[in-house]
Amino acid sequence: MPVSTTEELKITDGLMEFVQEWKNKPGNLIMILHRTQQEYGFVPRKIAMDLAKVLDVPLAKIYGVITFYHFFKLEKPGKNQISVCMGTACYLKGAGDLIQEIENVIGIGVNQTTDDQEFSLESVRCVGCCGLAPVLTVNGEVYGKLKKDQIAEIVAKHRGA
């Protein structure tokens, strides 16, 4: 859903339906934040404030949870999310070099987004296909047994796609 500024954001109908369903279940906050991130790609400040009202919990509590868990993002990610696996198997087989090469190719480091909003780069802990190490995913699509020189090709494939 394209939105220009975060200030205009409202809780979408789909999210609201989910919130109502979970509202009275104990321990619902993490599940609701997952659903929120699914909706917007991150947890926008405006939505966090709205959720605090709907759920009747302090905003500080919501931010406490968001900042504790790596999975939740506070900033809008790029159109294409590149996640390089830094699990042990991938690390030993050169995942660090892949990150270096991505930096060379698209000019951003880990946890950064390109100026044109095309790509964000993150390092993740174990995608769970260690047999294919080293591995990276672009928007969930897995590329395995990678060599450094394949990076440019993968980036090109997703750019503007």
Add this chain to the structure above:
Amino acid sequence: MAFNHYLLVCGGTGCESSNADKIYTNLKSQAEAQGVAESCQIVKTGCFGFCEKGPIVKVLPEQNFYVGVKPEDVEEIIAEQIVKGRRIERLQYKEIGKAGAEKSAKGGIENIGFYQKQVRVVLRNCGFINPEDITEYIARDGYAALEKVLFEMKPSDVIDELKKSGLRGRGGAGFPTWRKWSFSADVKDVDQKFIVCNADEGDPGAYMDRSVLEGDPHSVLEAMAIAGYTVGADKGFIYIRAEYPLAINRLKIAIGQAKEVGLLGNKILGTEFSFDIEIRFGAGAFVCGEETALLASIEGERGMPRPRPPFPATNGLWGKPTVINNVETWANIPVIITKGGDWFANIGTATSKGTKVFALTGKINNSGLVEVPMGTPLRDIIYNIGGGIPNGRKFKAVQTGGPSGGVITADNIDVPIDFEHLQELGSIMGSGGMIVMDEDDCIVDVAKFYLEFTVEESCGKCAPCRIGGRKLYNLLDKISKGSGTMEDLEKIKSIGNAMKKASLCGLGQTAPNPALSSMHYFYDEYLSHIKDKTCPAGVCKDLVTYTIKEDKCIGCTLCARRCPVSCISGERKNPHFIDQDKCIKCGECFTVCKFDAVLRA
């Protein structure tokens, strides 16, 4: 019409990400197109374990084992194998014999070295059934254990059976499962108890639990229901990493189907026993694998551990008695009930019963998921099952227990792997990650990698872990940069021991293990970094220099063209030269040189 052929396609995450799904749909449409759809059944199963060779297609009854299959091979598989009944040699798995010659493995996985030493208890259904169809699980004795428990056994009988089996928790610490259960069962006068499945598999380089959930989700559901009956709980939670979408999806399907046929929900199988299971997502915090932190997370809080006792078995979720076991432990329970505790106790060693699933990864030929009886020596796992180290490199060590464990070296390769022996060696069983390192891996760098991980994952609640971990990391970093001193090694020991004693939870207590264990077994390598300022494996960039040997360089210009910072100069057909001020030590020149003219020191 009856089926005369069965095609099993591996649908584990590894294979799925290399087009297994496309292979499956192609098989379906090709079978249709070539008119054999009625006589051959095509099933997408859970993980076969042999991830190195994926995607894999198994053909029954011939037992042909096709590896590295591509979507475009499918037409031939149907035409040759199914229509004409001929094996496709090109795709058949080939074993590399002693002389290095390849030979097609005979039919049957029992002829494949990777499987020969394995005993599949936990993974009994992975790679055999369609995990998205409850009837296939039931056809292989699924839910027979639950039925037996509900109609023939008292709760105390179940605990006795578990006690006989000697099953110990597979999540790391190895606590006897029957004791956990009986603590919860013994609590009377509470209105609610809970059953929790720990599927927050955060150890980097381990994916056993994921494969069980993807390949055989019902075994976990069945076991949780059995526990519910035994301790008197009617509600279960599965806490699973949000990063495992395939496993989550298959669990959802499984729970839905089990409810539909009355194996979960109200009045199961017409008895008075009701049990329901809900899925809760983790959100990428390693510490949530610790049971009290996990419970805090299910409660919707920051996942911070709390001091024990009281233990979750008596004061768990929302203060109620809660049985928490990890996925692999759960998957053992139904077979223990159907085949009996004595049968299970026959497998394994005196103190560690049953089997253990390991995720064998790193510098190993056959990486994948292996299940062996407890007590199997590491040598069997590395060489017979794993097929040894690739590219003729030398075996250096295996890290077990991930960031909480330690290394096992070549000297101890014949020690039987069980809870006690691993502890004696200064490592732990952990959840089952087994990462193989060869001579190209620097032990200081690996220890630093693990410490970086635990520092990042420390929740920060207790000082020993929060401050100690950071200090350890800084010391290792200093050593890897060549500015370490002998005093630093002593500091690592004293900080490490303090963390072990004083940290609140398992994460902090075990965080120093990778450093302490690698220092114990590879003291010389630490000394090289400190005294000689060299990294023997050539990994620590600050200690490595690349130079070109003039007598060997023929001036082919390959290195100069490949150098990312253009710091290599020289005329064609004349020796080249590396400008050390500009060199970023990426090692590209060393890798590409065909004449061994680049020297790494």
